[in-house]
Amino acid sequence: MTPILEVRDLNVRFRQDGATVHAVKGNSFTVGKGETVALVGESGSGKSVTALSTVSLLPDSAEVDGSVLYKGQQMVGATFDQLKQVRGNDISFIFQEPMTSLNPLHTLEKQLRESIELHQGLRGAAVKDRIVELLTKVGIRDAETRLKDYPHQLSGGQRQRVMIAMALANGPDLLIADEPTTALDVTIQAQILDLLADLKASEGMSLLFITHDLNIVRRFADRVCVMKDGEIVEQGTTAEIFDNPTHPYTIKLLSAEAAGHPLPVPEDSPTVVETDHLRIWFPIQRGLLRRVVGHVKAVNDASVSVRAGETLGIVGESGSGKTTLALAIMKLISSEGKIVFDGRPIHDLRSGAMRDLRSKMQIVFQDPYGSLSPRMTVEQIISEGLGIHGSDDTRPRRELVAEIMTEVGLDPALMDRYPHEFSGGQRQRIAIARAMVLRPRLVVLDEPTSALDMTVQVQIVDLLRRLQEKHGLAYLFISHDLRVVRALSHRVFVMKQGDVVESGTAEEIFENPKTDYTRELMAAAYMDDAAVA
Template sequence: MTALLKVRNLKVGFRQDGQRVAAVKGVSFDVERGETVALVGESGSGKSVTALSTVSLLGGSAEVEGSVTYDGREMVHADDKTLRQIRGNDISFIFQEPMTSLNPLHTLEKQLRESMELHQQVTGAEARARIIDLLNKVGIRDPEDRLTAYPHQLSGGQRQRVMIAMALANGPDLLIADEPTTALDVTIQAQILDLLAELKEAENLSLLFITHDLGIVRRIADRVCVMKNGEIVETGKTAEIFANPRHPYTRMLLAAESTGQPDPVASDAPVVAKAENLKIWFPIQKGLLKRTVGHVKAVNDASFAVRAGETIGIVGESGSGKTTLALAIMRLISSEGAITFDSTDLRNYTTRNLRRLRAEMQIVFQDPFGSLSPRMSCAEIIAEGLGVHGDRGDTRPRREKVAEVMEEVGLDPAMMDRYPHEFSGGQRQRIAIARAMILRPKLVVLDEPTSALDMTVQVQIVELLRALQRKYGLAYLFISHDLKVVRAMSHHVIVMKQGDVVEAGPAERIFTAPETDYARTLLAAVA
């Protein structure tokens, strides 16, 4: 085989405070035609910087040395014309955070069509047909109805599938996938991996696959490069790396997995939040007068209660209504049915009356980078809730309280004046957790809090969340597609499908003896 991509002694540095900070230190590897190579390592190890260097996407602030050749053409310091011909046409990217890559002002059809028109000169009905076919392939239901949708109208997993469709639109020879299945539930993840495998076989597609999920690496990769601190510490065939890892760091990665169980709930623990016969339907409006012609049935007749110190895991495919259910409990969207928080019926509460309860119900979002303002320092982000809700009886200086909660979540208080881009993904998620915890809430909604994190950091975050729950008696609603993490975190589990609760019960029973075919399908996808 002839190497399609050759990386030789690649070094990348960035200027910071007048000094050069090395991000990649002499990395070398090949991607053969028709081969899948996985770059594996913790956040900050240099995986994404290495991938972006292949087509000079790092910008003018990066100092790049070494050689990167694609099909015999040198990419380091290549001219703009050469790069434009190759980017998006010969080499396509799937980025980790779809909401930062998709234009919020353009429909799905416009964004997919733009790439086809630019590189393939495909227009009109032919382009539309190809777009629908692509959306079908990546698992978007009813693609014809989704063409006019905007990114904010899709779930996190659906947005990632659109990104994958855009990357595949022009039939690239090399696909660089940076955590492409991070936001996807397990069944769709399996479908996407199968799709990539089919494309690789049918079109002799080469893949450079960046991931923290070693289960995916075992399933899809031919060879593995393990990165740590900007260097490749071990490389080899996938089967050999998994069977006989030589480097201690590789052995640590393979051993990282969220295990154990949460502490048992006290028998006299009070109910923090309760939903009865909850229904959330969104009207579909058409025509000049915006008449309601139907409804998107996001949640149908859901009931549950969560007690102090208890975690309820909510699982299901993307678009099944998991996040919608949690947002309704917090009264962030309208719903029908009874919602009780801390023994208070919220049905007739106005926005003003709800404000005083907001401090006691907090949320940690799926995408830590998207939920943190890039213009605010770490200290300002964490203390923002105190500015809205007051100091809640604690008269200490706010920076002192910020320092305390940063230590509590495993962050160095000396970093409180840094900005989000100066932190790794795991550190950003800890900032998001600290922002919620500084208000000492009773209920915390955790919406995919570990999905964007590598395996070792996932374990740390799970341990952190369990420790905070133990210390403060927190009630958690834990939304995730990672069933191993759900099992390690949850006392009870709710399984959702297309807005319906298809199964609910104690976590151990759901995982060992599921009663429905759908629950069994979810569990089989991660087996």
């Protein structure tokens, strides 16, 4: 197969605080016409830097040597005019988070128009026709009526489709997709992957696919390059890599999947939290007098109970009401219905009366970097709750912080460092330590592993199991990653558009789903497993 992209002995170094960081180390690979090549590896392995090097999109601090040939044209050291001709026209990018790539102040039409006018020279009605054609091609329904929409008016899947439309605007030969499905629900992931496969076939494109999700790679890629510490340690066809890996790191990646089951809940475990017919409707107000003209029915009727030592997994697509339900249980948003925490009705309590209970209800969020203050040290972050709520333990605060850091697998000697000095997995451990230092009874885990590499996911799941066993914690575990839900949950709620459409033990839900919606979720999550029809 004739290569459309040929990378040979690529090295990338960054000058940083007087030191040199060797980010990419002598990598060589090719992408053939119509071929999908996957770059896989953990965060920091050099995948994205390698991809950005193909059209010199790296910062000025980068030193690049080696060879990157696109259709025989050398990209390393190319002039700005040469690169401008290739960027967007011949090689296009799709990035992980569309909300950071789309301008929130511009309509869809304006954002697509800029790219088309810049590269194709179309004007007037011809541009609008091309925009509608592109949006229709990527599956945006009634595309002509959506032209004046802004990014925030679209769902996550729709925003990613718009990003794909922008990348396709100029008919590229090579599409580089950098973690394009990481932030999406399993069903939307499947739709986006199917869309990329269809477009690749119909447009005759080549695809360089960057991901840490090996389940996607197995289904989607023709060949795989495995990266570790800036170096490609193994490459081959997808079948070769998955069926007969030779490098220890590849074997480690392939075996990194959250597995097993949580320990059984003791029969005499008390109920930590329960709700009865909980409803969360948000009023829609219009007009000068702000009259209520309708409601957003976020959660319609949810009766929940979680015992000490038990995990209730809550699954469903974005907008199904998962997080809203958890926030209402913690009395962080208003709701109707009964909520009982540790045997005490709390649904009628005002915020002041809830203060004494707050330390017993904690939450761990999806993005550990976004939820940790960059201006506070780890000690300050973890101990902040102790300063607000106090503690029955009279030991010095640093001693309490050191103890909880050790418990979550962090070196207490690092407590004076700042969040940016830690990896993603370490930052999530800091977030967990911040919650656990208050010795809560209930912990809400809102997508705590979705932003992490699969090897780190396994570590966090094992940590959460150990903490639950040691302290008898009740977990509300919200996730779209059903493999992790299965490994951690005793019972599962399946939510769709505010309704609990199915509930039962984890074994019942995963082995014998009753509703079409649940079966659809399972098929999307286990799309590589022969057991799924």
